[in-house]
Amino acid sequence: MTENVLIALIIGSVVVITFALWMFRDKLGMFSFTANKKSVSAKMERAQNTGITISGNTQNGNDNEISAETANATIDNNSQQGNENRIRAATPNKKP
Structure with missing residues (x-):
């Protein structure tokens, strides 16, 4: 009983902790x-000095995207095959 x-x-x-x-x-x-079959993306709004690295991804098909929104992003060694694919890195606007 006590074990249960x-x-x-x-x-x-x-x-409770997870919630x-x-x-x-x-x-x-x-x-x-x-991440899903159409996109790989990462976003860091706080602690932006930590940085994000997205690498070693392979995407086949059309309309794929690899993106990172942070001040310190590294996107390398990614492969995309198909039409209308995007690799994008952006620095988010700082909130006042």
């Missing part, structure tokens, strides 16, 4: 990365 309670407490704690981090991810300045 201990397991339930551990799982509950992990769920709290997810809720406050913007305020904590956490890194967000999204």
Whole structure:
């Protein structure tokens, strides 16, 4: 019985901590990365000195994008095949 309670407490704690981090991810300045079959992109709004590296990706097909939005981005060794593909690095506008 006590083992089941201990397991339930551990799982509950992990769920609560994960939910709290997810809720406050913007305020904590956490890194967000999204990838799917059409795009690879990275965005860093806070702690911009950390930098982002996107490398070693291969994309086949049309309308693909590899992009980074940060003050310190490195995009190298990526391969795209197809039509209307983009590789883009941008520095976001600083908020007043």
